[in-house]
Amino acid sequence: xxxxxEGLKYTYSPKTPFEKVALDDISFTINEGDTIGIIGxxxxxxxxxxxxxxxxxxxxxxxxxxxxxxxxxxKLDLGVLRKTVGMLFQYxxxxxxxxxxxxDVEFGPLNFGMxxxxxxxxxxxxxxxxxxxxxxxxxxSPFELSxxxxxxxxxxxVIASRPEILVLDEPTAGLDPxxxxxxxxxxxxLKESYVKTVIMISHNMDEIAEYCNxxxxxxxSKLIYDTTxxxxxxxxxxxxxxxxxxxxxxxxxxxLKEGGIDxxxxxxxxxxxxxxxxxxxxxxx
Amino acid sequence: xxxxxxxKNIVIEIQSLSYDYRNAxxxxxxxxxxxxxLNIAKGEFCVLLGxxxxxxxxxxxxxxxxxxxxxxxxxxxxxxxxxxxxxxxxxxxIGMVFQNPDNQMVASIIEDDLAFxxxxxGVPREEIETRITWALExxxxxxxxxxSPNKLSxxxxxxxxxxSVLSMLPEVLVLDESTAMLxxxxxxxxxxxxxxxxxxKGMTVILITHYMDEAIKxxxxxxxNEGEVVLTGSPSEVFSQxxxxxxxxxxxxxxxxxxxxxxxxGYNVDFSLTDKQLAESICKLK
Numbered sequence: 021x022x023x024x025x026e027g028l029k030y031t032y033s034p035k036t037p038f039e040k041v042a043l044d045d046i047s048f049t050i051n052e053g054d055t056i057g058i059i060g061x062x063x064x065x066x067x068x069x070x071x072x073x074x075x076x077x078x079x080x081x082x083x084x085x086x087x088x089x090x091x092x093x094x095k096l097d098l099g100v101l102r103k104t105v106g107m108l109f110q111y112x113x114x115x116x117x118x119x120x121x122x123x124d125v126e127f128g129p130l131n132f133g134m135x136x137x138x139x140x141x142x143x144x145x146x147x148x149x150x151x152x153x154x155x156x157x158x159x160x161s162p163f164e165l166s167x168x169x170x171x172x173x174x175x176x177x178v179i180a181s182r183p184e185i186l187v188l189d190e191p192t193a194g195l196d197p198x199x200x201x202x203x204x205x206x207x208x209x210l211k212e213s214y215v216k217t218v219i220m221i222s223h224n225m226d227e228i229a230e231y232c233n234x235x236x237x238x239x240x241s242k243l244i245y246d247t248t249x250x251x252x253x254x255x256x257x258x259x260x261x262x263x264x265x266x267x268x269x270x271x272x273x274x275x276l277k278e279g280g281i282d283x284x285x286x287x288x289x290x291x292x293x294x295x296x297x298x299x300x301x302x303x304x305x
Numbered sequence: 306x307x308x309x310x311x312x313k314n315i316v317i318e319i320q321s322l323s324y325d326y327r328n329a330x331x332x333x334x335x336x337x338x339x340x341x342x343l344n345i346a347k348g349e350f351c352v353l354l355g356x357x358x359x360x361x362x363x364x365x366x367x368x369x370x371x372x373x374x375x376x377x378x379x380x381x382x383x384x385x386x387x388x389x390x391x392x393x394x395x396x397x398x399i400g401m402v403f404q405n406p407d408n409q410m411v412a413s414i415i416e417d418d419l420a421f422x423x424x425x426x427g428v429p430r431e432e433i434e435t436r437i438t439w440a441l442e443x444x445x446x447x448x449x450x451x452x453s454p455n456k457l458s459x460x461x462x463x464x465x466x467x468x469s470v471l472s473m474l475p476e477v478l479v480l481d482e483s484t485a486m487l488x489x490x491x492x493x494x495x496x497x498x499x500x501x502x503x504x505x506k507g508m509t510v511i512l513i514t515h516y517m518d519e520a521i522k523x524x525x526x527x528x529x530n531e532g533e534v535v536l537t538g539s540p541s542e543v544f545s546q547x548x549x550x551x552x553x554x555x556x557x558x559x560x561x562x563x564x565x566x567x568x569x570x571g572y573n574v575d576f577s578l579t580d581k582q583l584a585e586s587i588c589k590l591k
Contacts, residue, residue: 038456062460062488110486111405167357194404194485196356196515197556223488226559263490268559268580275584281591290563298570301590 021087021104021184021216023050023073028082030068042068044241046082050234055211055218057228057249060238061263066221067110069238070187073219074105086185103132106183106215110190112174116162121147121173124162128181139180146180147173149213150206168199172206179210186210188220192227200224204231229253229267229288237262254286269293316398316477316509317345317368321377324367337363339532340377345477345511345525350503352520353513354543355529356554361513364529365481368511369399381477397426400475402483406462415441415465416450422473433472440468443498460491467495471502477509478502484514496522517544517558521578528553540578 030043042065050056058066071077072084075091075098084091089101109115118124125143134142144154150172157165162173171191179186188207192200204227207218222228228235229249237245237252239262245252252259256266256274266274269287273296276283283300287293322341325333338360345351355361366372367379370386379386381395403409412418419437428436441447444464449457454465463483470478480499484492496519502508512519520526526543528536530553536543544550544561557565564577564586572590577583 061490062458194482194515196554197517198554199357200515223492225489263488265489269563272560272563272580272584275581276587279584279588281588290559290566294563294566294570297567297587298572301572304591 021052022085023185023217023219024083024085025049025069025072026083026085028069028072028079028084030065030072030077030080032068034080041241043072046238046243048236048243048246050217050219052216054234055207055220055232057232057235058219058221058238059223059225059228059235059264064238065241066238067189070107070189070219070221073185073187074102074107076107099132103181104183105185105187106178106181107187108175108178108189108191110193112178113162113167113170116170116174116177119161120159121152121162121165122158124173125177125180128177132181134181142180142182143176146176149179149210150176151202152176168195168202171195171199171203175203175206179215182214184215185217185219186215188218190221190223192222192224200227207231225253225265225267225270229270237264239263249288250286253288314346315344316347316382317343318380318383319343319345319367319377320380322364322367322374322379323376324363324372324374326363336360336532337372338367338529341532341534342377343527343534343537345509347476347509348503348507349509350500350522350524351509351511352523352526353511353529354515354517354520354526354553354555359529359553360532361529362481363532365401365479365511365513368477368479369396369401397473398476399479400470400473400477401479401481402463402467402470404482404485406466406486409466409469410454410462413453413455415446415452415454418454418465419469419472422469426473436472436474440471443471443502444468445494460487463487464491464495467498475508477511479511479513481513482515483512484516484519492516492519517556517561520544521558528555530554541576544578545576 026047028043028046032040032042060066079092116124118127122143125146126139129139129142147154152172162170165173192203211218232249235249235252253266253270256270259266269290273283273287283296285296287296319341323339324337326335326337328334353361370392373387381398384391384395386395410418411421416437419440420433423433423436441450444467446464454462463486484495499510503510521540523540526540527534535553536546536549544557550557558578560577560580560583564574564583567574575586577586
């Protein structure tokens with residue numbers, strides 16, 4: 021299912037002294053199968069954009085198509101849309117509310133009107149996909165889980181309804197390095213199941229470089245780049261102008277270039293960096 | 306005699322400290338910290354590292370008497386945190402900023418939020434004005450002085466939360482993952498602010514973080530695992546202990562990890578903490 025954004029504009033508190041343009045004439049397409057990163061400094065419009073994808077914010081100007089659903093249409097079936105586009109907010113563990121983990125995960129699918137028997141299976145499958153032991157956690161209160169487990173339970177609650185498109189707003193914020201890696205590997209794993217497309221907001225450039233095949237950069241409410249991570253990070257100076265950083269390996273290789281060692285290609289991971297560097301050093305010998 | 310001069314410089318003295326979380330019946334239900342002995346000297350920039358649930362925040366809450374030790378003791382400027390009569394002396398010296406700035410905003414206008422602390426400490430009005438101006442400048446938020454915090458982004462709110470603590474002129478600034486919600490630019494600003502306060506005003510800073518990039522700027526890094534201190538030392542000392550870092554579910558700074566891999570492969574690069582050190586060292590190979 022393709023997502024198409026055309027000329028999207030959004031203004032907070034219009035016609036008041038607090039009026040602020042959050043999105044200014046945004047157009048781009050997300051293809052089925054993409055893991056697309058949305059980056060930009062705080063206040064650049066990333067979250068506002070993502071909240072449009074399942075109509076939490078209704079469109080005031082412009083158009084969004086999710087498959088054949090028209091989000092700008094008044095006749096939009098919100099239930100179908102929200103079942104298709106799963107949304108995980110920042111710090112999703114704060115939204116856990118039910119008495120048991122199982123009830124919490126089942127809440128979504130039950131509200132979408134799925135039959136009770138099926139929902140039990142969906143919840144079990146979703147929890148296990150996130151790496152939680154269903155029998156060990158199902159009767160626990162969500163508040164008894166550790167931080168990383170809580171986030172997994174929250175993700176399970178979103179994916180239990182089997183969304184085809186998953187929107188993640190800073191999914192790794194506040195987690196320790198291992199927790200971050202676990203969540204990102206989980207996202208990768210989800211893409212091998214029923215989740216076809218992932219849209220991920222992140223401030224972590226190392227993460228974007230390693231996990232996304234495409235990236236969109238918002239700056240001051242405008243879309244300024246729509247490209248691949250390798251292309252984006254091959255021009256680090258331009259990116260820095262927007263207040264963003266580049267992955268460590270990109271920063272190191274641009275310093276090497278200044279020092280006379282050109283790696284030829286822009287590395288996106290530590291492994292790529294080491295292999296490009298050692299190849300280069302061997303050539304020199 | 307030597308002991309005495311050393312003690313004079315110690316702001317926080319932690320002796321064999323243990324703490325467990327307990328249920329209503331007083332039975333331990335979750336581990337907090339175990340047998341921690343640690344001194345933090347005046348003017349030190351300390352970073353506390355550890356995976357989620359390793360006891361970092363528990364330790365922070367034990368520093369100003371939010372939590373009291375099961376065993377052992379915590380002394381701030383020689384005052385024991387169990388000394389009820391002097392608990393406010395301790396709390397006025399230790400400024401805490403937490404993870405979520407929304408939880409620590411008290412006023413509807415930013416300057417009122419900054420005034421709340423010093424007003425409660427009985428600071429004269431003119432002095433409060435001066436402090437607000439200074440604190441907002443320090444976090445680069447001066448133009449928001451008369452606005453409401455609810456219109457700010459997460460990163461901006463966190464800078465206000467830090468300013469509100471600064472307005473009480475604490476001796477020790479504890480930042481409990483206060484950079485977790487910020488973008489790289491905001492994070493760099495907060496880090497730069499903390500470093501400047503430390504270097505220029507001699508403020509003791511204890512920074513709890515998951516970012517190794519922040520840890521490499523510390524004077525001292527303390528690594529917690531399962532409630533125990535497993536490593537203490539300078540960033541180079543700590544990050545050269547690859548195995549212990551891994552066992553504590555942490556990771557090495559990217560430059561360190563690459564420099565160690567290259568060394569294992571037989572390249573003569575220096576052990577590096579920063580991207581710059583690594584790049585310079587690789588350039589010397591030519």
